[in-house]
Structures are given as structure tokens and as C-alpha cells.
Amino acid sequence: MNANLGQTLQLEASAPKKPSLMKKPIVRAALTIALLGALIFFGQWIYHRSTHVYEIDARLRSTLYIVSSELPGRLESFPLDEGMTVNEGQMVAKLDSTRAELLLSELSLELQKLDAQIEEMETSKQVLQHQLESRMQSAGANVDAAGASVKEAELSKKQAEDELRRTVSLAAQKLVSQRQLEQAQTAAKQAAENLNVVRAKATSSSAALSESRANAAEVDVLEKQIQRLRVNRESIQVQRERQASEVKKHTITSPVTGVVDQTFVNEGEYVAPGQRFALVHDSRDVWINANIKETEVQKIRQGQPVIITVDAYPGRTFSGKVLLVGSAATSQFALIPSPNPSGNFTKITQRIPVKISVEQQDGLLKPGMMVEVDIDVSNR
Numbered sequence: 001m002n003a004n005l006g007q008t009l010q011l012e013a014s015a016p017k018k019p020s021l022m023k024k025p026i027v028r029a030a031l032t033i034a035l036l037g038a039l040i041f042f043g044q045w046i047y048h049r050s051t052h053v054y055e056i057d058a059r060l061r062s063t064l065y066i067v068s069s070e071l072p073g074r075l076e077s078f079p080l081d082e083g084m085t086v087n088e089g090q091m092v093a094k095l096d097s098t099r100a101e102l103l104l105s106e107l108s109l110e111l112q113k114l115d116a117q118i119e120e121m122e123t124s125k126q127v128l129q130h131q132l133e134s135r136m137q138s139a140g141a142n143v144d145a146a147g148a149s150v151k152e153a154e155l156s157k158k159q160a161e162d163e164l165r166r167t168v169s170l171a172a173q174k175l176v177s178q179r180q181l182e183q184a185q186t187a188a189k190q191a192a193e194n195l196n197v198v199r200a201k202a203t204s205s206s207a208a209l210s211e212s213r214a215n216a217a218e219v220d221v222l223e224k225q226i227q228r229l230r231v232n233r234e235s236i237q238v239q240r241e242r243q244a245s246e247v248k249k250h251t252i253t254s255p256v257t258g259v260v261d262q263t264f265v266n267e268g269e270y271v272a273p274g275q276r277f278a279l280v281h282d283s284r285d286v287w288i289n290a291n292i293k294e295t296e297v298q299k300i301r302q303g304q305p306v307i308i309t310v311d312a313y314p315g316r317t318f319s320g321k322v323l324l325v326g327s328a329a330t331s332q333f334a335l336i337p338s339p340n341p342s343g344n345f346t347k348i349t350q351r352i353p354v355k356i357s358v359e360q361q362d363g364l365l366k367p368g369m370m371v372e373v374d375i376d377v378s379n380r
Contacts, residue, residue, distance in 0.1 A: 051378035053299055057351065058290035060310075060358070062281040062367040065255045067092055068274055073250065078267045080278050086254040093265075093277050097250035104247050107240040114233040118226060125222040132216050146202030153195040160184075160191035258282040261367070283363050288320065290373045291351035299377040300325055306356050307374040310365065318358050318365070322375065326353035 067080075073095035080092050167184035170176040261279045265271060288308065292300060306320040356373060358365060 051376065053292060053296045053375040053377055054372070055290050055292055055296075055375075056370075056372045058288050058356075058371045058373050060286055060365055060367050060369045060371060061289045062283070062286045064261065064367075065258070065280045065282070066276050067252060067254065067278040067280060068276055069093070069095060069252055069271060070249050070273055071095060071246070072272050073097075073270070075265055075267055075269050075271055075277075078263075078265060078277065080260050080263050082260055082263055084260045085283075086258065086260060086280060088254055088257045090254045091251055092254050093252040095250040095252075095271070097247055100243065100247045100250060104240065104243045107236060107243055110236050111233065111240060114229055114236065118229050118233065121222055121226050121229070125219055125226065128222065129219050132219065142205035143202070146198065146205040149198045150195070150202050153191070153198040157188070157191040157195045160188040164188040252277065254280060256280060256282045257284070259363075259366075281367055283366075284360055286358060286360055286365050286367065287323065288356040288358055288371055288373060290354045290356055292354050294350045294352055297325065297352045297354070300354060300375060301377070304379065305376045306358075307376075308356070308358055309372045309374075311370045311372075313364065318361065320356045320358040320373075322354060323357050324355040326355075328352075 075093060076096045077094040078092075080086070086092060164184045164187070167176055167181050171178070171181045258280045261281055263278045264276050265278075271277070288306075300322055302322050302324065304322045306322060308318040308320050310316070310318065354375075356375075
């Protein structure tokens, strides 16, 4: 009996168990949820692909500014290092300006001498002009007074001569005495002599006035000399301004506020005009150059929003907008063309450059960094 009982237990243990009725709905629900999740994910992926253009062939760009000199010379100072931040107008290099500053000093000294000469001659001209004006005024007054005296003396002479003729006629008639006749003759003689004296004074006054007028030419001579000095001064002033500009060119300043990317020279070197000293980029002015497949570019419009991720900052996103869609494929600008002499042809999808703005944040974005762009093209 015990043997039969053992066989029965062995058969029950080896018999297959029937699946639990409680487990079938759970599996079905899990499969259903997984399928729905997959469908939702696939649907979202399809929707995103239809409303977004995603590209990894993108790089940060910025305008590069060349620091150079217009003049040749020895580089006296060059305080730049790669990675240094500089401000617009900041001195970034200086050439030896000893000879240029010496010539500027000589021209400045020459200007000072000319200014002193002009001032001295202006003073002399004013003094002489004042003296001549006083002399001419006095001489003119003397001429006027002498003219009046001559007229008065001429009238006195005529009256004396008339009185003498009348007295002579009366003396012939024995109507006046001999003494009266002599008095009339003396008066006529004195009147004639007085007229000669007055006329001589008038002639002298006229001569003095003519001399004063002739001396006025001295003022004109001084004025011409002053004008020549002024012309010379203007010429020296132009030379000095030009030389001051040359001296200023020996100090090279940064054309923009930005970061030094690369340096090419060292202090003490002799540099040539136009030689590059350094490259500087404006860290505030950065953008993205994305090469979009030609099959996608028709979806892109100016102003479309862009989400940007940067390889250097995983998990962080930046915002931007489409600025410009290129008018030619990047292959058109290749330095070395790709001829096809064999006749074999493989069609390759070309790429169109698209310029995208990006908001700089604390100088994190640097030119040359690789980025990924996700352009929202739903609003076309």
C-alpha cells in the first residue's frame, strides 16, 4: 500500500501544472500598455520628424578681427596672450616711436617760433599803424589850418595893396601926407611877406601829410611779411598733424571687445606693414553655421525657432533663430573641385549652409565648438 501511495504522489508531481487564470490578464495588459507606448513614441517621433529639422553638422562661428600695424618697425611692447580678454580701444601693441616723436617735437618747436614771430610782428604793425594814424591826423589838421591861413593872408595882402593904390592916388593930389603914404607902402610889403611865410608853412604841412601817407606803406610791408609767416605756419601745422597721426599709429589698439584667439609675434621683433599680430573675436557676436541637407532645406524659413545643444555642455540647451538660408551648396565653395573624368557618377546629397543666431551666455559659447540644432519648421 505504501508503494502504491508513493507511485500516486510521483505521478501527481510529474503531471504538468495548468496556467493560473489570474496571470493571463496581467500579461495581456502589460503587452497592451507596451504596444500603446511604442505606438505613442513612434507617433511622436513621426510628428517630430515632420515638424523639425535636426542636424549635427553645425559649428559655432564668430567674426575674426586681425590686429596689425600700418607701419613697419620694432615691436616695443606686445602684452597679449592667447585666451586674454581685451576691450575695444585697449592698447595691444606698440612700435618703437623714438624717431617719429623726435620729428614731432621739432615740428612743434618750429610752430612755437613762428607763433612768436607772428605775434611780435603783429604788435609792431599795430604800434606803427597807431603812430601813422596820429601823424596823419595831425598833418591833416596842419594842412587845413595852413590853408585857412593862406586865404586870410591873401585877403590881407589884397586889402593892403588896395589901400596902397588909394593912398598913392591921394598923395598925387596932395590929399595925404608923405607919412601916410609910407605907412601904406609898409603895410602892403608886410602883407606880401606874411603871405609868403604862410604859404611856406602850408607847403611844409602838405609835405608832412604826404610823408605820413608814404609811411603807411610800411604797414602794408609788415602785413605781407605776416601773411608769408602765416602761410608757412599752416604748412608746418599740416606736417605736424600728419606726424602726430604717424606717432599715434605706433600704438595699436584692439578693434573690438573680445578674446584673443591666436598670437603670431613676440616683443623685439621687426614687423612689416599689414603683418598679423593676433586674431581676436567678439565673444558677444557668435552664430551657428549649420550645413542642412538639400532635401530638408525647403522647409526652413528665416525666423524659425531653433533649440541648440552643445557637445561641451551636455544636458543644457540654448535658444536661437534662423537668420539666413544660403543660396548655394557648400561644395560650390570648395578650394579643390571634384572633376569626374572617368564618367562614373555617384549622386551625393549636397548641403546648404544656414546661419542661425544663438544667445550667448556668460561667454560659454566659443567659436569652433560643435553643436546640434533642432529647427522647428512647423510654422512654414
